[in-house]
Amino acid sequence: MANARIDPNSAVYATDEYGRPFIIVREGQQKSRLHGLDAIRSHILAAKAVTSIIKSSLGPRGLDKILISPDGDITVTNDGATILDQMSVEHQIAKLLVQLSKSQDDEIGDGTTGVVVLAGSLLEQCEQLLDRGIHPIRIADGFERACNVAVQHLDKISDTIEFSKEHLDNLKKTAMTSLGSKIVSKCHEQFADIAVNAVLSVADLERKDVDFELIKVDGKLGGSLEDTLLVRGVVVDKDMSHPQMPREVHDAKIAILTCAFEPPRPKTKHKLDITSVEEYEKLKSYEKEKFETMIKQVKDSGANLVICQWGFDDEANHLLLQNKLPAVRWVGGPEIELIAIATNGRIVPRFEDLSSEKLGQAGVVRELAFGTTKDRMLVIEECANTRAVTVFVRGGNKMIIDEAKRSLHDAMCAVRNLVRDNRVVYGGGAAEISCSLAISKVADEISSIEQYAMRAFADALDATPLALAENSGLPPIETLTEVKAEQATTNNPQLARL
Numbered sequence: 001m002a003n004a005r006i007d008p009n010s011a012v013y014a015t016d017e018y019g020r021p022f023i024i025v026r027e028g029q030q031k032s033r034l035h036g037l038d039a040i041r042s043h044i045l046a047a048k049a050v051t052s053i054i055k056s057s058l059g060p061r062g063l064d065k066i067l068i069s070p071d072g073d074i075t076v077t078n079d080g081a082t083i084l085d086q087m088s089v090e091h092q093i094a095k096l097l098v099q100l101s102k103s104q105d106d107e108i109g110d111g112t113t114g115v116v117v118l119a120g121s122l123l124e125q126c127e128q129l130l131d132r133g134i135h136p137i138r139i140a141d142g143f144e145r146a147c148n149v150a151v152q153h154l155d156k157i158s159d160t161i162e163f164s165k166e167h168l169d170n171l172k173k174t175a176m177t178s179l180g181s182k183i184v185s186k187c188h189e190q191f192a193d194i195a196v197n198a199v200l201s202v203a204d205l206e207r208k209d210v211d212f213e214l215i216k217v218d219g220k221l222g223g224s225l226e227d228t229l230l231v232r233g234v235v236v237d238k239d240m241s242h243p244q245m246p247r248e249v250h251d252a253k254i255a256i257l258t259c260a261f262e263p264p265r266p267k268t269k270h271k272l273d274i275t276s277v278e279e280y281e282k283l284k285s286y287e288k289e290k291f292e293t294m295i296k297q298v299k300d301s302g303a304n305l306v307i308c309q310w311g312f313d314d315e316a317n318h319l320l321l322q323n324k325l326p327a328v329r330w331v332g333g334p335e336i337e338l339i340a341i342a343t344n345g346r347i348v349p350r351f352e353d354l355s356s357e358k359l360g361q362a363g364v365v366r367e368l369a370f371g372t373t374k375d376r377m378l379v380i381e382e383c384a385n386t387r388a389v390t391v392f393v394r395g396g397n398k399m400i401i402d403e404a405k406r407s408l409h410d411a412m413c414a415v416r417n418l419v420r421d422n423r424v425v426y427g428g429g430a431a432e433i434s435c436s437l438a439i440s441k442v443a444d445e446i447s448s449i450e451q452y453a454m455r456a457f458a459d460a461l462d463a464t465p466l467a468l469a470e471n472s473g474l475p476p477i478e479t480l481t482e483v484k485a486e487q488a489t490t491n492n493p494q495l496a497r498l
Helices: 037-057 080-086 092-107 112-131 136-157 169-179 185-201 277-300 314-322 333-343 398-420 430-443 450-461 463-471 476-490
Strands: 002-005 011-015 021-025 032-035 065-068 074-077 215-221 229-231 233-236 248-257 305-308 360-370 375-383 389-395
Touching (some): 037 092, 065 080, 074 080, 080 092, 080 112, 092 112, 169 185, 169 398, 185 389, 185 398, 229 233, 277 314, 389 398, 430 450, 430 476, 450 463
Antiparallel strands (some): 002 032, 065 074, 233 375
């Protein structure tokens, strides 16, 4: 591997308007290339820089970061994947750590900070091994052996937790652990209940499968985090198309349209010239007749509510009101699909295809009003497909709502993972310390040079409890030493003090 190095005597250090550093190379000067161990050390240095940035966000006492995008958008979070995703990273190894965090978020949903801290610590240990003259291949072999030992040890010390739809305490405790380090920690019991109930609503416990597509997380500015609720149905940020339409529809039979609610238009580019009042009146009466025919077709199908992806003009809206047919317009594509799934309805792309068999069914469709601004949202409840749910987040500002959504995502992923595999290990650094002791013990029995790499792997595992202790205001070295001694003496892998 090779990397570029710049002579400091031939370059000028500067920053742009966002405070990001860059180097101006003088004309005529050329970059030198790094090869071999120098290139590896350069890569390790870049990884350590990324790790040091997010290490302070690890654990229940971790700090939040304020991130400002080039457009001026502000994000407040301690989620590792979000922090790294919004960082301006140029070095290729640093980009690999960003991808590592994204992969962890996609696959597991939580632990995005811890995985980067561990990777950075492993690379830091690699640097020390390289300084001692150990070849990178031997280091990689030792790390692989140590990793196998750690995985086997985790299988040995893991506990199996039992749960069912009637006994959810263990799932709620796990969700509360995930939420303990988040901005919602002051109401983490309520959010844990919401996360568990949302996941179990869409889970198939026999197949150990969770369909996250049926969970929608939405938010509305206003109120407090405690006002967050779980809706067993769909919430749409729309209201009835006319203010005099009923605010509540019981035993709703819904026509879900993705076609325009208007008279058919010719496909060709013809132009109609109107030269007299009589011709205009004829056109107007034709449009009204078509609208009335369409409304009659909707009512004949048995529908008592129309949800349309497109808009319709004021005349059609007035006719819908006169015919006592409530309607909602300009509903987005993803919401249309979710409504169809929740109500067991069929999306109608052509008006001629509308029939009673394609109607969705819901117990009640109602409007919710918020605050003094009277913002309204549509809630579809008691749906035919009871598995579809919506988590409706409230908060004082957009940053809090966005972070609460990320926190709920992590908690729901933790619950989903337990549905798939109901084994857990104790947190607070207990599992990492126990694995570190197990790897060190195996390394003492190995005579080859890989023993040094295995001990380095064991030392790297200590980075997580060290960071947890430091972020909690405890003396890191003393705390780690005490817990390690207690675990080694009592042979209890559940001990931790963090």
